[in-house]
Amino acid sequence: MSQALVRTAAGWLLGLMLAVAAGVVAINVVNNSIASPQQPVREYFDALQKGEGEKALGLLHATVPQSSAAMLDGTALQTAAARISGVKYGDAEDRGGNRVMVPVEYTIDGSALRTEFLLEKSGTEWLFFHRWAIVPAALPVLDVTVVNENEATLNGVPVNMPNGRNSFAVFYPGEYEASLAGEYFSAPSTKATLSGREVPAAPLNLMTEATDGLKDAVGSKVKEFLDTCADAADKEQRLQPDCPFYHTTNNRVMDGTIDWSITEYPTVSIEPFGGRWVMAPLNGKAQIKAKQEDLFTGAVTQLNAVHDFSFTARLDIDADTVKVTPLLSY
Template sequence: MRLAAIWLLGLMLAVAAAIFSIYLVNTSVAGPQQPVREYVAALQKGEGAKALGLLNASVPQGSASMLDGTALQTAASNITDARFGDAENRSGNQVMVPMDYSINGSELHTEFLLERTGTRWLFFSKWSFVPASLPVLDVTVVNSNEASLNGVPVNMPSGRNSFAVFYPGEYEASLNGQYFAAAPTRTTLSGRDTPPPALNLLTYATDGLKDAVSGKVQEFLDSCADEADKQQRLQPDCPFYHATYNRVVDGTIDWSISEYPAVSIEPFGGRWVVAPLNGKARIQARQVDLFSGIVTDLNEVHEFSFTTRLDIAGDTVKVTPLLNF
């Protein structure tokens, strides 16, 4: 009788231990927090296919450039101090798993909705994310068909594009081209229900483009002055000219540029335009007063102004002077 009681007690303890073990497994490795941990780990490793499968998410229309590899890994790289809270019951077989974490020093909170979809080995619950669509991040850029998002070059047809993105994560857009650039702008996405604000890149012309245009302008003006000297013209086909009632001695006309225009390039009407170019040209010559016959030196500086058309194709910069005579 005593032996039977001992066996019964042992059996009860074994059953209790088994129940407790099942409880521990169901609240840890088989709990609803585990798929969330695996999902965040996949984001930080840049494993987009795995993350998408775990999240049970559909991919909306738009670019998928941010859903894998370096772009995805960069988005999740600053997620630190992740803490997964206790699951909170929702309607049906659904639960909400809260996650608190930091991104670049900012404390953030994300809620994941999961549902019980069955059991494993009879006792252990199987949890899956409730299916939903991924969020969409809109990016615009002024007068450019390309940009960089999380360090990855992306196409920007007509200066805009939409990108399917995972959450949580941080996304930074920038433009660092030879001729055009834009200061980086970023946004942090903590959930699927609140659309992220659009990233708008305000493009500006780089010093490289200004130098290239300035070189073209100086080349045009120097060439124009040289041609005016060869033709000995007071009013050449140039932005500058000299008018006088005196007779200028042939062979003495010498044009030079005393002040080259400062170049300013701004976006306007969907293209890049060069602001009106203002400079100064000097003419030196010998002149004869038609009334007195006195010969004097001519040395005058004339201000001039003209506009141009700017065309850029790849690495080629073309500046076309627009002159009115």
């Protein structure tokens, strides 16, 4: 009986030792996987790519600086994280004081980047499993400016730009792209890649330009003004009409023969100045044809002259209309 008891006890002891060993292994496996320092970082990246800003903010334990929150959720956030690929989570590196650093390597648009996350042990669960949390810090801010506009598009989302500028709190890593594509004014898109809080992103500056559509519309109105002016000069038979062009001569020009035409229309150039849009001087050429009589000899000859002219105009634009007001000096 004693030998049987010994064998039974030995069996139980071996089973207990194996169970303890298995438990230790299981604890280590859990602490190196779902309870590892990498796990909050994995969950954070997952939240970024799903556009779950509230969850990402909670995992990052970040404070939001005074700025626009337009980039912190939904489409804007998903777009920022959409080009992150090839994510690799490195081994945790001890930083002392129950803190570790988890490096993450990835690419954005083919560029290899690295972000380091500082985490601290925040306790245990079920006595054995570690609990880790990303050390709190403030979110970085991305500055955006746009010339002579009060709105723009950032990561596909329309954003307000009071007085042509705004600041946006952003998550990292991510890519942020600003653009402006209006009917009358547009700007080439510009991008900034943010890999960490410690490395501020370069400001995004949108250099607004008049669209070809606006230039064509203004050019059409300038052409209409000049053609109307030339027609009125013909009807009134005037050498010096109320137009940007005129002709002077010592000869007598015969009534009924004066014929004005525009041979070269101005090229329209629209530039920002002093918070509004102004037109560069409008330069062109006008031709006059007529019959003229020399007052000394009485000889009649054909007048055919081309004159350079230049004038300015005021440009007024609202949501639906373009108005061009010629400014002539006589």
